[in-house]
Amino acid sequence: MTAVVEAFGVIGSVVSLVMFIPQATRTWRFRRQPEALTGTSRIGMVLVLVNALAWAGYGIGTAAYWTAIPSACNAPLALGVLWLLRARRSGHTSQSDRQEVRHAQRQPDQRAEDGRALGEA
Template sequence: MSAAVEYVGLLASAGSLTLWWPQAVRLWRQRHSPAALGGISITTQVVLLATESLWATYAVLTASYWVGVPAMVNIPLSLLAIRLLRRARRVVPAAEPLPATAAGVPG
């Protein structure tokens, strides 16, 4: 491949890497706050994992390694995101105590 084509691949890969990093940073910083992670979709992370896996496979099959670099970084990040989100969704917030009249206690 020509140097110009490789340079375009490098720029595209850099863009793909920087696109995902803000989300990964937010997930990591908010990992102990299930409420803060409520707006992040696990389905989106699974789709990201699938597409990055396909891009990595394509990169290996075509020897276009610049295409595969973001996938090699984003695949572990998406796996971590899925794990963090699943763990956050398992945490059940503590139930608020019922008012005395609702709990069957005469008021």
């Protein structure tokens, strides 16, 4: 395989990783707020996973390992996002998660009062 062709594979694989990082980061940031994850598509995440596995398989099969490495990073990220979406959409939240969401949904003046009450105790 020529260096130019391999460079295209590396660029495609790296761009796939860079494109997915903001979605993975946003999903992690809002993991305790199921309503904030409603716009995240499960089908889209499955496609990211399939894309990552395809690029990784191509990279390994052609010995273009620099192409496979970024894709090997995307696959666990996609699985993590799918797991968080499944857990949050099916209601598998811990008691502390539910308390944090309720606290975040309160009005700012209510949160300030709660904080003052905690500080006085």
